[in-house]
Amino acid sequence: MSVETIDQPTETLRDTVTPGGTDWRRVAYLTLLSRALDEMEETRLIPAKKIMYQFSARGHDMAQVLLGLKLDRPQDAACGYYRSRPLLLALGVDPEVALASAMAREGGYSGGRDIGTVFNFPNRHGASALPMCGGVGAQYTPTAGWAQAIDYYRTVLGDASYDGAMAVVLGGDASVASNGFWSALTIATTQKLPMLFYIEDNGFGISVPSSFQTPGGDIAANLASWRGLEIFDGDGTDPAEAERLVEAATEHVRGGQGPALLRLTVPRLQGHSFQDTQTYKSDALVSAEWARDPLPKLKAHLVGRVLSQGEWDAIEREAGAAAEAALVAAEGRDVAPVESVLRNVFSETGALQEMGGQWTKGYVAPAASDVVEATVGQRINMVTAIRRTLDHELSINPRVLLFGEDIGPKGGVHAVTLGLQDKHGSGRVFDTSLSEEGIIGRAVGMAIAGLMPVPEIQFRKYAEPATEQINDAGTMRWRTDNRFAAPMVVRVPGGFFKCGDPWHSQTNEVAFIHNPGWQVAVPSNAEDAVGLLRTALRGNDPVIFFEHRAMLDAAWARRQYPGDDYALPFGKARVTREGDDITIVTWGAMVPRCEEAGATAAEGGRSVEVIDLRTLMPWDKAAVLASVRRTRRCLIVHEDLQTAGFGAEIAAVVADEAFIDLDAPVVRLTMPDIPSPHHPALLDWAVPSVAKIAAKIDELVGY
Known part of the structure; x- marks a missing residue:
């Protein structure tokens, strides 16, 4: 069942939408749906080995849902991390897709190519979820790039549809120690970008306390004097406070007042991942965290005020039924054909990506x-x-x-x-x-x-x-x-x-x-x-x-200048000197040296063919192999180090596919395995010279 297909009577929706614009029935439903999915994975799918990685969002869920429901414009985007599924549900991700992704089935976030919690959501009807990265803190600077793109569309291209749009990045308290966080913070504040940093502070980075990530364990306090950044800080388990802070932070950013940082403290009610037993936490701390569970607080906030107990119970049953239906549908999906993993490394004709570029x-x-x-x-x-x-x-x-x-x-x-x-x-x-x-x-x-x-x-x-x-x-x-x-x-x-x-x-x-x-x-x-x-x-x-x-x-x-319409295909080498006795494969600054060495060799009766690859990915295997099969000798010259340099790949391909055509060993002439020396005399000795290339030509032709 898709979250987007749930219809409710107009009267109920009207009653559960508060003056601040929060649809509390929706908040309750999505939070309960997130809990149902977490519980299903933890108690059934992981023991059955149907899921290999699981990261519970319990404790983080309600505040994420409140934030996600504020992202309702097609030009908005958010990028989060492993525990961001509640936000995705709020953006409109179908729970079937979420579970299919967790089980690495076809049609999920990656079709089984990536960890199931590593998400993406190209949303044509609202805010998109940018592709999550697996490295801590790697989500910050791409989100800053989206925020700068909003500004570019609005100010340079004059596209009014980007007015009021915003970019939101989610990160835990541990991620604020990363290079990406500080780089994005600098970009957003110096450029006054429409970007919201949402820090979910649960006190730990796996097992390391937040005090190891930032002095005092409070990034909001430490950034209080950072110019150009509005700070919002509070309890992410208190429904009223979380609603107020989310509303204030998003209004600040949408209003063109520059970036903001919203830090909400939340408990991580399960381990970092399912395999994490949390032995580094005392029993008292675990009990204190469960006492801050936002779900009972949400129920207390709503029942008797905007919902009856019966309505809450109905919502809980509805969320559970949606999770069960999603599981049935997800388990009905196949594993992607194994050979499909070779596709979509590069763009393919007739298969345009959904988003990007x-x-x-x-x-x-x-x-x-x-x-x-x-x-x-x-x-x-x-x-x-x-x-x-x-x-x-x-x-x-x-x-x-x-x-x-x-x-x-x-x-x-x-x-x-x-x-x-x-x-x-x-x-x-x-x-x-x-x-x-x-x-x-x-x-x-x-x-x-x-x-x-x-x-x-x-x-x-x-x-x-x-x-x-x-x-x-x-x-x-x-x-x-x-x-x-x-x-x-x-x-x-x-x-x-x-x-x-x-x-x-x-x-x-x-x-x-x-x-x-x-x-x-x-x-x-x-x-x-x-x-x-x-x-x-x-x-x-x-x-x-x-x-x-x-x-x-x-x-x-x-x-x-070859003209304003001149364009070359990638993967097409150029023969810069034709010859019959030996093929030299090279690129970049070595091309003129190889040509000069070829001319020197010609004076001694050697006929040298020089191939300038021009592109290394892709590289023109066909041209190289055709030349080597004709000249029967191959010399590879490049400036990079010899060990594991690209010349080794070329040599391996020639040996694999043209071995019986060779009259001499495939030889590489490169810099030695050292950094580039500074003094010109040292440099000239290290970089392949015309004389060294010419000597190798003589050696191979005379082999």
């Missing part, structure tokens, strides 16, 4: 071509090529927006975005706080909201604090079974330049490739940079766009 908002990419315009123009460097492409796409697509540290008036530390804020405004090209977690996390929320965010990570090494958000964004389509996706283009400069160092010169592209769901582009020249960037900006998948520092202004990398 500009395509779901009606975006249609302009006509494009992989043919360079015939007009002759000045050769431009890669910096200018990238800037011109960003400028053009900003001009024709209002959903594109650029942000990162120093990309505004300064134009980026590599000058790629120079002048773009002056032309397109600070609403579309803007600086951010110094938090890579915040940069990528907010991009996730913006992407889900239908924008095309283009965040910049200043240098490759600086992406490490954003690792969790990068992983969560890439896996979103798969783990929600194509319900949600977060297409974006993350610009990442990196690699050596005139010198190196362990902090600014790292490449390590393989780490991005090992995050499922991300496409990875590594252009070696200005023309390819234009074509790949344009494809990424018009696409429907998240993309890492790697801008090699050594190529940004290199003379070799300069090309004529």
Whole structure:
């Protein structure tokens, strides 16, 4: 039975809706439904091994329902955590779907791909639940991104339907110690975003007391002097107080007064999860927690005031019957076909996600071509090529927006975005706080909201604090079974330049490739940079766009601008030098070195073919294998470290699929397994040089 299908006589509804707008009958029904589902899982489904993970919401439930019923606009969104099922029921999630998800059945939140409590809810009729992340605190910055998207739609795009919309993030008291919480708090308050932080303080993070998470165990008190943040604090088990605080907090945010933090103290009446025996709590503490159970308080608040005892009993029976009906329906669902787990890693033709990305908002990419315009123009460097492409796409697509540290008036530390804020405004090209977690996390929320965010990570090494958000964004389509996706283009400069160092010169592209769901582009020249960037900006998948520092202004990398319609497909390599004796597979800054080594080898009678992969996910296996089967030799050259570098994947594929065609071993030439050295002499020795490449060519051809 769907929560949305329950009809009541008009008289009853009128009587149970108080002047504050709270439908107490609905609150009672949803709280009792949540309790019935928890009890069913704990006493029947877990013992029967039909559920593998269970997180009881008992104690948290009533306040969540009060909050969820305030989220009634299509532009609202909420993101919670394991104990957020009461909120989901209030948003309209069918209890059958909730139970089917808990049992990992087909058609649930993820179709059995993810833990059953890891939810998502693309709601076409009201507020959506953003895809939950499994890491503590990872929900904060994507919610801040949704809040910033509300502001963008309203102020930049002039969409009045976003007036008064809000984003709500739920977190426990332990989550306030996370990087994500503080990053989102900074974003929301400095930008005055319509965002509500709802902290459910039950006193524990699994077994660790809240005093270990924040001094004194009270985040509301500690944030009392935080500028731009309105604080609401109280008892989440008292129906009247919880109603008042929820109403005040949501009115504050909807009224355009900036973000708010609502801290409600609640008891966690069961363990962190079903397996948690709570032995770290004394008997007296457990008894004190049960004495604060909000359900008896809710009943006392309603019976005799807005409901009779008979009406309460009827509601309880109704909720129990709905839970039983949901269980029957959920158990009737099959497990998803096992081979289906291979689908929806990337976008698929004819299978558009329900929510997220500009395509779901009606975006249609302009006509494009992989043919360079015939007009002759000045050769431009890669910096200018990238800037011109960003400028053009900003001009024709209002959903594109650029942000990162120093990309505004300064134009980026590599000058790629120079002048773009002056032309397109600070609403579309803007600086951010110094938090890579915040940069990528907010991009996730913006992407889900239908924008095309283009965040910049200043240098490759600086992406490490954003690792969790990068992983969560890439896996979103798969783990929600194509319900949600977060297409974006993350610009990442990196690699050596005139010198190196362990902090600014790292490449390590393989780490991005090992995050499922991300496409990875590594252009070696200005023309390819234009074509790949344009494809990424018009696409429907998240993309890492790697801008090699050594190529940004290199003379070799300069090309004529290929035109505003020029776009290249991902997974299509380019043969930059044809040959018959050996195939060199490479990308990025190694391409010109391999070409030069090939020319040197040609003087000695060696015929060298050089393949520039251009994209590493996907990579052009067919082109590499066809070339190797013809030349019968393969040398892989890359700047990244050798051990577990992407060259190892290429070598394995060549060995697997073209072994009998080889006349020599597959060889990799890379940096040694060390960070990038700083002094130019040390760097030149470590990075594959033209001479070293030429020597390897001679060695393999003469094998």
